[in-house]
Amino acid sequence: MTTSISATEVGLPPAPPEETARRRFTEIVAPYAYIAPFFVLFAVFGLIPLLFTFYVALFDWNPIGEHVFVGLDNFSRLAGDVRFWNAARNTVSIWLLSTVPQLLIALVLAHLLNHVRLRLALFFRMTMLVPYITSVAATAIVFAQMFDRDYGLLNWLLGLMGFEHIDFTQSVVGSHVLIAVMVTWRWFGYTALLYLASLQAVPRAIYEAAAVDGAGGVRQFRHISLPALRPVIVFTIVTSTIGGLQIFTEALLINRGAPNTCGPIRQCQTLTLFLFEQGFTQFKFGYAAAIGVALFVMVVALAGLNYFLSTRIRPVKG
Amino acid sequence: MRTTRPRSGDRVRWWVYALLALAAFACLFPLYWMFIVATTDTATAIKLPPEIVPGGNFFHLAGLVFSTVPFVRSIVNSLIVAGSIGVGQAVLCALAGFAFAKMRFRGRNALFLFVVLTMTVPTQLAIVPQYMIISSLGWVDTLQALIVPGLANAFGIFWMRQHIASAISDEILQAARIDGASTWQVFWRVAFPLVRPAAFVLGLLGFVTAWNDFLWPFVVLKSPEMYTVQIAIKALQNSFNIDLGLAMSGSFLATLPLLVLFVFVGRRMVAGIMNGAFKG
Numbered sequence: 225m226t227t228s229i230s231a232t233e234v235g236l237p238p239a240p241p242e243e244t245a246r247r248r249f250t251e252i253v254a255p256y257a258y259i260a261p262f263f264v265l266f267a268v269f270g271l272i273p274l275l276f277t278f279y280v281a282l283f284d285w286n287p288i289g290e291h292v293f294v295g296l297d298n299f300s301r302l303a304g305d306v307r308f309w310n311a312a313r314n315t316v317s318i319w320l321l322s323t324v325p326q327l328l329i330a331l332v333l334a335h336l337l338n339h340v341r342l343r344l345a346l347f348f349r350m351t352m353l354v355p356y357i358t359s360v361a362a363t364a365i366v367f368a369q370m371f372d373r374d375y376g377l378l379n380w381l382l383g384l385m386g387f388e389h390i391d392f393t394q395s396v397v398g399s400h401v402l403i404a405v406m407v408t409w410r411w412f413g414y415t416a417l418l419y420l421a422s423l424q425a426v427p428r429a430i431y432e433a434a435a436v437d438g439a440g441g442v443r444q445f446r447h448i449s450l451p452a453l454r455p456v457i458v459f460t461i462v463t464s465t466i467g468g469l470q471i472f473t474e475a476l477l478i479n480r481g482a483p484n485t486c487g488p489i490r491q492c493q494t495l496t497l498f499l500f501e502q503g504f505t506q507f508k509f510g511y512a513a514a515i516g517v518a519l520f521v522m523v524v525a526l527a528g529l530n531y532f533l534s535t536r537i538r539p540v541k542g
Numbered sequence: 543m544r545t546t547r548p549r550s551g552d553r554v555r556w557w558v559y560a561l562l563a564l565a566a567f568a569c570l571f572p573l574y575w576m577f578i579v580a581t582t583d584t585a586t587a588i589k590l591p592p593e594i595v596p597g598g599n600f601f602h603l604a605g606l607v608f609s610t611v612p613f614v615r616s617i618v619n620s621l622i623v624a625g626s627i628g629v630g631q632a633v634l635c636a637l638a639g640f641a642f643a644k645m646r647f648r649g650r651n652a653l654f655l656f657v658v659l660t661m662t663v664p665t666q667l668a669i670v671p672q673y674m675i676i677s678s679l680g681w682v683d684t685l686q687a688l689i690v691p692g693l694a695n696a697f698g699i700f701w702m703r704q705h706i707a708s709a710i711s712d713e714i715l716q717a718a719r720i721d722g723a724s725t726w727q728v729f730w731r732v733a734f735p736l737v738r739p740a741a742f743v744l745g746l747l748g749f750v751t752a753w754n755d756f757l758w759p760f761v762v763l764k765s766p767e768m769y770t771v772q773i774a775i776k777a778l779q780n781s782f783n784i785d786l787g788l789a790m791s792g793s794f795l796a797t798l799p800l801l802v803l804f805v806f807v808g809r810r811m812v813a814g815i816m817n818g819a820f821k822g
Contacts, residue, residue, distance in 0.1 A: 250725075255645040270663070333565055377592055414815065469664075480779060499669070520667045
């Protein structure tokens with residue numbers, strides 16, 4: 225409750241004593257003014273829409289603004305909607321297929337990039353960031369072509385090796401793998417750099433001492449690198465859960481024939497794509513909001529569960 | 543703690559390079575392939591075995607991209623949107639980060655905790671009401687609908703707070719204050735110049751994210767003259783159902799500005815990400 229603050233405990237001390245009352249007032253207000261833009265923007269475009277989603281989900285609401293209160297009808301319809309459960313299954317499947325390989329690849333690459341005497345280190349690091357600066361839209365177009373059933377490079381190679389062509393965009397498993405490959409491609413390098421940063425914070429001497437004690441590369445990795453990486457691994461698991469459950473663009477763009485459903489049998493329609501279809505092509509705002517609520521609950525629950533599990537799993541001692 | 547004497551444990555084995563080269567190849571090949579198809583045409587793109595050298599058809603296809611959709615306009619739109627967001631984030635997040643790092647005010651810790659917590663909230667799922675708000679502001683099909691929501695973000699505030707707290711000593715701020723500088727002058731003349739590299743990287747990340755954003759522009763933009771490049775390449779993919787050369791040409795042209803930017807600032811971006819806010 226101190227209004228005048230002693231200079232010793234403050235980064236920014238009060239102005240010299242010749243200040244006017246007006247100036248003193250602006251200095252009390254200043255910090256709030258400096259942080260205000262974020263809070264205003266977050267309120268208007270983040271928090272209020274989020275709360276409003278829960279409200280709109282209780283209505284039969286169309287874009288003109290006509291709305292009829294229907295209570296929990298949207299949710300009970302959702303529970304009985306096979307399209308919803310299909311989208312939920314697709315979302316979880318694609319999320320697992322993209323997150324697990326991405327984090328494992330990043331882990332291995334970070335470990336390799338952490339060699340002190342590695343040549344071309346900057347080249348490798350920069351190259352691995354190229355997918356991150358490439359847009360999802362461009363990625364989806366080029367990957368869909370490379371994975372094409374008849375003319376794609378990948379199927380051509382499979383054919384040379386004597387395998388059957390795989391119909392990546394039209395089959396359930398194929399389309400999930402294709403989307404997962406795109407997500408993994410985009411993020412593994414970025415994630416590897418985050419892991420590398422944490423690894424470089426570990427003093428070299430610890431590795432050297434372990435080597436003197438006869439610990440090989442694998443043991444060094446398990447007992448030194450992995451524990452050091454735990455916080456950043458937890459962070460990336462949680463963020464890739466939040467991102468992975470919201471996949472939209474890849475699914476929209478790989479199936480040109482039926483973009484809003486990601487194919488004729490909704491083989492890769494994710495929940496975000498289902499939300500988009502209901503809200504912005506069927507114009508059922510209330511129903512779309514209910515999907516948003518369901519997805520929101522799912523994201524928070526799975527991100528929380530991941531956080532809970534990954535902070536509890538410890539590397540085996542010994 | 544580096545030893546001067548080479549140690550056997552430090553020697554990098556050949557397979558380390560092999561694996562890293564494989565990863566680098568995987569990162570670069572899709573873009574190279576995009577370029578191949580963008581310089582030939584659809585007939586070549588679907589020819590097997592595939593062409594592996596660029597053809598001479600690039601300018602023809604690029605011309606077609608520019609005549610099919612208002613591509614120049616969409617590049618300008620993307621530059622306006624991504625540029626405003628990059629600059630906005632750099633300045634507004636530095637300002638808020640400065641307040642959280644160096645000023646004392648009631649509720650500071652609670653407010654900062656709130657900022658950090660918002661990072662975990664998936665607000666993108668509230669897209670229907672977000673659209674309704676944009677609509678009631680009369681911003682549907684405008685660029686400010688894309689710019690304004692992105693001007694400040696929680697990650698940026700966290701990032702700038704860390705940098706300002708560690709890079710700027712209290713003494714230098716006190717010295718400026720004793721010289722009679724106002725709070726704003728202390729920020730703008732003393733603190734901001736000292737953390738300009740961090741603000742630059744933050745602005746860069748904001749620029750890249752905004753340039754590549756798809757879902758929100760796809761929902762908000764209606765008319766082709768307002769398209770950002772990402773929506774323009776989606777339109778290219780629509781309008782010519784099987785013309786891969788055209789779609790790839792557009793994709794390549796939409797990626798090219800970022801690749802050029804990356805050649806100049808990639809080193810700082812890598813350092814920025816590695817130096818990021820995720821330690822502890």
